[in-house]
Amino acid sequence: MLLDLKKVFLSEGEIFEISFEFYLNEDTQLRSFPKPVKANVLVRNRAGLVTLDADVEAEVVFDCDRCTANTSRILTYHFEHILVPSLSEENGDEYIEAPDYSLELEELLRDDIFLELPVKLLCREDCRGLCQRCGKNLNDGECGCNKNEPDPRLAALKALLQ
Ligand SMILES: [Zn+2]
Ligand SMILES: [Zn+2]
Known part of the structure; x- marks a missing residue:
């Protein structure tokens, strides 16, 4: 979606x-976005400075x-973001270029979202994970494995080293 922002750029x-x-x-194997992302975007010219504010809502399945x-x-x-018609060396990193006063809005928001998306997503903050031994989901309760008993594979390794 190409936004024509000429009017905003040219009038305070x-x-x-x-x-x-x-x-x-x-969508990848690890995560998908089955529903469209909702976006509310406001672009305004305040004393010649053009800013963009975006609120987005995305449902991720993972x-x-x-x-x-x-x-x-x-x-x-x-x-x-602060929008500028062309990037210069001084403003290169922080600003977003809108060549000919136009902006690829979806592309910008897509990049924003993927920068914010956590690398690891958990079902809940305190997810207890799977038992290393029996594979049971520990969120459903204890599995009964003795966690103090050394891992048999480790014990075998120790025996080899002695
Ligand atoms: Zn989990
Ligand atoms: Zn277990």
Whole structure:
């Protein structure tokens, strides 16, 4: 989606607002985004400075990194950017270029979301994961394995080293 922001860039006090939905199309084995992302975007010109504020809501479906349970979660983010018609050496990193006063909005938000997305997603903060020995999901209760008893594989290794 290419936004034409010429009016905002050229008139102080001008405001442009848009609400829309778009698909992330970044599904992998580990995570998918079955529903479109909802975005509310506000671009305004304050004393010649053009800023963009975006609120996004995305539902991610994933396998918990610890216990592998299939989980879905709504992620909400707020992003802020300063837009410039062309990048210079001084403003290169912080600003977003809008060549000819136009902006690829979806592309920008897509990048924003993927930068914020945690590398590891858990079904819940305190997920207890799977038992290393029997593989039981410990969120469903104790498995009865003796955690103090050394791992038989480790014990065999120790015996070899002695
Ligand atoms: Zn989990
Ligand atoms: Zn166990």
